[in-house]
Amino acid sequence: xxxxxxxxAGPAMLPESVLCQAQDEMLDWQGSGMCVAxxxxxxxxxxxxxxxxxxxxxxxxxVPANYKVLFLQGGASSQFAAVPMNLxxxxxxxxxxxxxxxSKKAISEARRYCTVNVAxxxxxxxxxxxxxxxxxxxxxxxxxxHYTPNETIEGVEFPYVPETAGIPLVADMSSTLLxxxxxVSRFGLIYAGAxxxxxxxxxxxxxxxxxxxxxxxxxxxxxxxxxxxxxNDSMYNTPAxxxxxxxxxxFKWLKDLGGLDAMAVINARKAKLLYDTIDASSFYAxxxxxxxxxxxxxxxxxxxxxxxxxFLKEAKAANLTTLKGHRSVGGMRASIYxxxxxEGVQALVAxxxxxERRHA
Amino acid sequence: xxxxxxxxAGPAMLPESVLCQAQDEMLDWQGSGMCVAxxxxxxxxxxxxxxxxxxxxxxxxxVPANYKVLFLQGGASSQFAAVPMNLxxxxxxxxxxxxxxxSKKAISEARRYCTVNVAxxxxxxxxxxxxxxxxxxxxxxxxxxHYTPNETIEGVEFPYVPETAGIPLVADMSSTLLxxxxxVSRFGLIYAGAxxxxxxxxxxxxxxxxxxxxxxxxxxxxxxxxxxxxxNDSMYNTPAxxxxxxxxxxFKWLKDLGGLDAMAVINARKAKLLYDTIDASSFYAxxxxxxxxxxxxxxxxxxxxxxxxxFLKEAKAANLTTLKGHRSVGGMRASIYxxxxxEGVQALVAxxxxxERRHA
Numbered sequence: 001x002x003x004x005x006x007x008x009a010g011p012a013m014l015p016e017s018v019l020c021q022a023q024d025e026m027l028d029w030q031g032s033g034m035c036v037a038x039x040x041x042x043x044x045x046x047x048x049x050x051x052x053x054x055x056x057x058x059x060x061x062x063v064p065a066n067y068k069v070l071f072l073q074g075g076a077s078s079q080f081a082a083v084p085m086n087l088x089x090x091x092x093x094x095x096x097x098x099x100x101x102x103s104k105k106a107i108s109e110a111r112r113y114c115t116v117n118v119a120x121x122x123x124x125x126x127x128x129x130x131x132x133x134x135x136x137x138x139x140x141x142x143x144x145x146h147y148t149p150n151e152t153i154e155g156v157e158f159p160y161v162p163e164t165a166g167i168p169l170v171a172d173m174s175s176t177l178l179x180x181x182x183x184v185s186r187f188g189l190i191y192a193g194a195x196x197x198x199x200x201x202x203x204x205x206x207x208x209x210x211x212x213x214x215x216x217x218x219x220x221x222x223x224x225x226x227x228x229x230x231x232n233d234s235m236y237n238t239p240a241x242x243x244x245x246x247x248x249x250x251f252k253w254l255k256d257l258g259g260l261d262a263m264a265v266i267n268a269r270k271a272k273l274l275y276d277t278i279d280a281s282s283f284y285a286x287x288x289x290x291x292x293x294x295x296x297x298x299x300x301x302x303x304x305x306x307x308x309x310x311f312l313k314e315a316k317a318a319n320l321t322t323l324k325g326h327r328s329v330g331g332m333r334a335s336i337y338x339x340x341x342x343e344g345v346q347a348l349v350a351x352x353x354x355x356e357r358r359h360a
Numbered sequence: 361x362x363x364x365x366x367x368x369a370g371p372a373m374l375p376e377s378v379l380c381q382a383q384d385e386m387l388d389w390q391g392s393g394m395c396v397a398x399x400x401x402x403x404x405x406x407x408x409x410x411x412x413x414x415x416x417x418x419x420x421x422x423v424p425a426n427y428k429v430l431f432l433q434g435g436a437s438s439q440f441a442a443v444p445m446n447l448x449x450x451x452x453x454x455x456x457x458x459x460x461x462x463s464k465k466a467i468s469e470a471r472r473y474c475t476v477n478v479a480x481x482x483x484x485x486x487x488x489x490x491x492x493x494x495x496x497x498x499x500x501x502x503x504x505x506h507y508t509p510n511e512t513i514e515g516v517e518f519p520y521v522p523e524t525a526g527i528p529l530v531a532d533m534s535s536t537l538l539x540x541x542x543x544v545s546r547f548g549l550i551y552a553g554a555x556x557x558x559x560x561x562x563x564x565x566x567x568x569x570x571x572x573x574x575x576x577x578x579x580x581x582x583x584x585x586x587x588x589x590x591x592n593d594s595m596y597n598t599p600a601x602x603x604x605x606x607x608x609x610x611f612k613w614l615k616d617l618g619g620l621d622a623m624a625v626i627n628a629r630k631a632k633l634l635y636d637t638i639d640a641s642s643f644y645a646x647x648x649x650x651x652x653x654x655x656x657x658x659x660x661x662x663x664x665x666x667x668x669x670x671f672l673k674e675a676k677a678a679n680l681t682t683l684k685g686h687r688s689v690g691g692m693r694a695s696i697y698x699x700x701x702x703e704g705v706q707a708l709v710a711x712x713x714x715x716e717r718r719h720a
Contacts, residue, residue, distance in 0.1 A: 002393060010400070011398060020387070078433075081582065222440070223438045237435045
């Protein structure tokens, strides 16, 4: 069977050239006689792979020198606890923006460790928009401000970076990191599960300003202490070596493509094509306020949910897979991360228009 | 370059047939048009891969029905905290056997959560033997007994499973799981990082008796609560999907080979060949008491440490790699996990004898 256009929200598509290189190197990485997955993480070969990946990621994101870049395990869900454990630093409260399913999860976990001040919530509007800067009610003495720049399930993306008057800003960038340039210096800590724009599931990237490290609360597991990982170049214990290597191949692919400026142009074009198609139709609908629409995750509904199963079946027959919306939202969702080629979005749009002609 | 015989302590060799299958399926798993790393973990295809891997692992280890098998992240080092967090269950103390570098690490982390009773220690004898059953001084009211059946660094393996008079026995089996049959019913909880006998680093297996679940201590991160993972078939969050798939291929390979009974025969033969070679020589030495010698990790020294560099260099030229001993022990270490072919050990032994002839 041919490769499909896979619109999964994550784990998601990987660049085909990355998979081809991994395939070529599977039994013998560059004359080493080993698969990268077989290499000691303390050996010269693997250390060079790991360091190169970090260096390329730093270059792509222009990470300032006073930030550590960590390659961890456990997913964003582990960071939901690790963030308060590391960043409360004697404080008892933190600000959280409640903008969708993932920020709700982050809030729920943080409540186990501190008082959460919900500094803004868009739950009333069913999470169909990002709150404006003016809506944010930051608490006095909050240790940090946490938000989710892109809500994977609702397809809501902040069009701006919140101002926090010097309070460290923490962002769960799982479904947006590397989709466009960001100014890392605006953030205290950024984290992201790899399985959208970075690499395979099982790897988690944390980018953290050095001065925030080293004051974990009592009871923090050593493996949740960012400073331990920072001091050990993410090799306090055996990291997810193969996932790290694949992420490195993705970083190279991004650099070859022109970096995040180039990627942003492509991503904007992909998202525009899909939203324009939805907006031009009375058959498809996306509920998100235009200025808050995600470049990465595009939920949409059909004129009748009775057609959902047919849509999914016919789409799959056209090699367009994993379009079913999250159960909490319904309808469809097209996740169009970096590795989704423009041809994939073009094929989806053509299919949608053809489907509408036949079923409207 | 030809494939090498890689004696790394972990990440370690994978069976060549497993790598070949992963290579074949890299761009298209069985007609799906996707790499397994690209699949949604909630999709039918991936769910079947995950379930089959669990079922094969259960079959290999004859896991009783009242045990959960979890596919987690974070390595054994995460379990060092998760074990006390989940298993103290209102108790304030646990028994630990101190038998080498890894049990020391487990003890050190457990001390953050409870009183550790060191029920036996072989530190006086420089960790060159397993303690006998008679030496174990179990504390009254200990919530569990923790030990490390195989110490990867020192090359010490317990020749028996400790009796604990009904107290749940917890074992860090990272470097021994799947090397031979075990009676899972003797254990309350077994955990193992994957990167020795199971698959790539970044996957951690936990096998736990159901009645021990559900009473985590306050402050336990949700991601460290075994019951959460048990209730969600290890898919509370996105698991390390590709590593899980590769582990499944390893389980199939083990089954095709005849399961753990067959594997044990091969492993015993490999270990015997290497220890016999060492013992027959006055040039090589292994410090471990014969009844406590590991089947998986064989440290050995040369007559003079001045020859270490030459040995490593010449071994590498003969395609025998990653033989350097852990810095805490010195000398050499040959890790001969399941995926190390007998020909690899034969080649190592031939090289050692030839090296001795030239340098003794």
